[in-house]
Amino acid sequence: MILDDTIAAIATPVGEGGLGVIRVSGFDAHRIAAQLFCRKGGKPGDPLESHRLYFGTLCGSAGPVDEVCVVYMQSPRSYTRQDMVEISCHGSPAVLRRAVNALLNAGARMAEPGEFTKRAFLSGRIDLSQAEGVIDLIKARSEGAARAAFGLMEGGLSRRIEAVRQKLVWTLSHLEASIDFPDEEFVTAADGELRRTLTEAARRLDVLIKSYDGGKFLKHGLSLAIIGKPNAGKSSLLNALLEEERAIVSGIPGTTRDLIRAEGELSGLKVELIDTAGLNPSPDEVEAEGIRRALKAAETADAVIGLFDGSRPWEKSDTTVLETLKKARLHLAVINKADMPQRIAWPDAAISPVHISVKEMRGLDPLLKKIAAFAHDAENLNSEEPVVTRLRHREIFCRIAEDLRRAAAEVELGRELAAASVWDALEEIKRFTGESYTEEVLSAIFDEFCVGK
């Protein structure tokens, strides 16, 4: 990719819309845009003042294209830090295509996916992790994902890592000083203090690493299977959570025969709900297949809700549900039909079930909170703590934490060894921020973008 040419692309989604925006970035952005634009009462080629909105006509070689609003943002006060122009047209695909063609004919090049953001990164306006935040924000499909992505883009995670980096630089200066000035008397920090600083820094990374599990769900969403015996109210619960009559509900046991998948947003979290066939102890042939699929779904889903019928005594099939449920890393036991006399005897003291009544819509809020907690660490819920959502970050943080634990152990073994490990950790930090990168890493990241961003 080349930085010294001028790129252009449509920045809004294809399709009819009130507005469509075209972006231009690069050395010639101003010249190209000014040449095609004629403001009310002006003439083509009139220079544009930076950060001012102009109204006028955009003309191509074959005549006027559209009435547009134009903003010129002079370098470095722009998204890419280069000269940029944004042109708002009417949102018709044909108009936008003509407008872009006019720009291309005047010397711009069609931008590659993510190229604007790549320029913002390469010009040093944002670091690599912030660029990743931009992609995540564009792609965010739920409130939680948007919040996490915004944090990343705005530099929340970068700042956390910068704080760690400063601790490491401090530690390194003490390690190095005692090596390079053995005859000097200045006091370098004692082994114990260096070890503590390193361990503490490793712990901060642990917190970030741990947030990944939740962060992953925030970003990609969470699949949640509901299992239970026939008639427990699984389909009813699905409908209630989705606020939509998605699955058939009836008093006849064995209503649901196949998996039903439905997507929704619960407490800001994107969730794929999976309703399943009831675990009937003596199924017919079709039911048996349904049950097989239900168990498979419970195995592969990120989380499992085991639904029990509170109005009925404990049965053998409930035991199957409980056992299946416990195999899932994230699980919830839920007892339904709290509106009826309760006859269930809960057998497992280690698990405390949530009581609800779908019929009366009772207990659903606490249930939603528990589902949301799958994604956030319960205590971190809604806090300002940054969340790790990308595997790349998680892997880097794991390596840093490992480097730092090793360094802490090495302080007493040999300060030069500890210093080598801290160097390694600092190099990893550079990979996180993009200070050091390879072309492959960059491509992998910026290829995720759509054109125009």
Added chain:
Amino acid sequence: MKRFDVIVAGGGHAGCEAAHAAARLGCATALVVTDKSSIARMSCNPAIGGPGKSQIVREIDALGGLMARVTDRAGLQFRTLNSAKGAAVRACRAQADTIEYEEAMREELAATPNLSIIEGSVRNILAENGAVRGVALITGEELSAKAVILCTGTFLNGLLHTGLSQTPGGRIGEGPSAHLSDSLKNLGLHLGRLKTGTPARLHKDSINWDVPQPQPGDIPPPPMSFFTKKIEREQLPCHLTRTTARTHEIIRTGFDRSPLFTGVIQGVGPRYCPSIEDKVVRFPERLSHHIFLEPVSRHNSEIYPNGISTSLPEDIQDAFLRSIPGLEEVKVIRYGYAVEYDFVPPTQMYPTLESKMLGGLYCAGQINGTSGYEEAAGQGILAGINAARKVRGEEPVILPRAQSYIGVMVDDLTTLGTEEPYRMFTSRAEHRLVMRQDNADQRLCDLGRRIGLLGEEHYQEYLERQGRIQSLVKRLKGAFLNPTPETLTLLQISGLPPVDMSIGIAQYMKRPDVALKRDSVFGDLAAFDDTDIERAETEIKYEGYIARQNRWIEQLGKIENIPLEEKMDYGGISGLSVELQQKLNKVRPLTFGQASRIAGMTPAALSILMIHLKTRGRNGG
């Protein structure tokens, strides 16, 4: 007119190595010195080595240079610093008998074929068609040569300061080289100004030796050179004393006559080697600074007080010295002074130390903005090698950062330049664990032999040692320890921790509390000397780290070694900031790696550069 292949101007530590290397590589070489009796003079402290520096001295040794050998002949005390730390950062330091050092160096030079020593002072560089053609001396005599190496140290426009009085000079008792500065400027080179200082020299018999605490050398004394078998002579001790609160008080009373604080000195001093007046100002909370009293020679009565370099007026020097325990009656032989001098900012050199401005002109040593004998000598040998190779029409030698401290230093100097006197530290080397003083031979003897500087006899000695070390490492890696009663007893006797199950010896040796010892469980070590044993131990103990650093070096190597055209015009690359274009045009890096280290380089600038390279390649340049 006398004709030579190579002329070296200046017989300091850089000049000696440069002249020796060029002459040994077969070039008719002239070493031009103002005063033959000042060859290899130690202008400041009588010590060679220390962290970062001993590595350089060992590298010079492995390449076939002189400094380590001469130090071993002239040393009067030898110590290993950081001995409690790991092998990677251990450093030899020798106190040198400065008179014997000069003598030994003169002998080495006299025994070097192809080398003439000419007394005289270089006044002008002679150039023709963008290339050097010789030098003119103060006397008007001209000498011709295809390459000239300037090693004139602190002499370019040198100005000595003691208090507010100033004397032109390159060093106490020696005049400056004023015209040479002008000659360089006329050639288009740009000059900067630096300063450094030295303490008073004290009379041995005026010191009360009962007070300071003696600091003996190591027994046995660790030699500096790979090729010294043993140091036989008796060692002298150094002594430790300290400044007092009273000392600092007296020093403060001299500030109004300090050339440093009154703004008389314009040059930038070394941050890591500050004068005592600097220390008093910068560390007001410290009530005392230590002072090492170091003998200068067996043949005179001078003592060098390390740690109190100063340019305060003489009366203040007398007064503050006498406030130091043990120095109450001290007699000063020579007062401390500071020297200000011109230097040639080294970004004007290629990593061969040849100047970009004028083909065949090389600079080495303090003239390039460094400080220290070892740094000077390291550049000297490299410049000598490259000047000779240029004359002979051979490929230049550029030392990579991952291979030597000399390489790190020259890359730092030619890529980043320096704002203050540059001193080597181990922390400047990112590959410290693989670039140790103990394995400098492994890193550079092959190169030394290949270019013809390292003698065949020494090279064979190196190969034999290498063979012994490798066989020992292999043997240890193949052996096991079993917790038999005999083994456990043997371990206990030799003070080693017990084992509770069968374990590979190499594995066992990686434990921090295990050392490779003779007469223990490690088998018969009679065939190996102590160095072999230490080296084998280091190789095994550091194995994991070395593998890690080597992987890293390999990864870097991919980008590091992409060549850049010397003559490339960076002004033509749009997308690069003007500032970076200028920097690149100034530094003119030879590799992509070098470019990446230029201050202010951003990932963006690097990728623009990379693209530029690729597109040029496609369009056939």
